[in-house]
Amino acid sequence: EPSPVFTSVKTFAPATVANLGPGFDFLGCAVDGIGDYVTLQVDPTVHPGQISISDITNLSKNPLYNCAGIAAIAVMKMLNVKSVGLSLSLEKGLPLGSGLGSSAASAAAAAVAVNEIFGGGLGELDLVLAGLESEAKVSGYHADNIAPAIMGGFVLVRSYDPLELVNLRFPENKELCFVLCNPEF
DSSP states (O other): OOOOSOSEEEEEEEEEEESOTTOTTTEEEEEEEEEEEEEEEEOTTSOTTOEEEEEOSSSOOOGGGSHHHHHHHHHHHHHTOOSOOEEEEEEOOSOTTSSSOHHHHHHHHHHHHHHHHTTSOSOHHHHHHHHHHHHHHHTOSOOTTHHHHHHOSEEEEEEETTEEEEEEOOOTTOOOOOOOOOTTO
16 A cells, blocks of 8 residues: 655646547547646545545535546545545636636546555556546546546547547647637636
């Protein structure tokens, strides 16, 4: 079981756009500038091996019913964390149901935070799998948002069993800009 390397970390995960062109449920990309933040702390008041959601607005504080909580628990299980309790605070930078991968951003930021607080032992594929546990409960078992939220850039989901992801490199001499419009945001 790993010991915490930090007592507190703050992570960011970007918005994502999925279902690009013919890439329905298997192609997505990260969007610079907007996303969710997670602050995670080692918390001696939280039962060892568990996570508590300490601060969140308009979402469940029960980690079993919260995207960030589900992903955080999945990473704790992957790392076999049993002797440390964690407290998570989620700062939503994305509106819910906006088509910008809001649930994936929360899950990605939480998964990365837990991994980093214990020294970053898991790779991107494991973090995507942890995020997929969360996505499966809220929006279906699709990696087209969670993969780019963790890996950045454009990500192609080549296979789900086993999970195979391809990070597509955009040509360095080119720029791509999105115009995102959301009247509620």
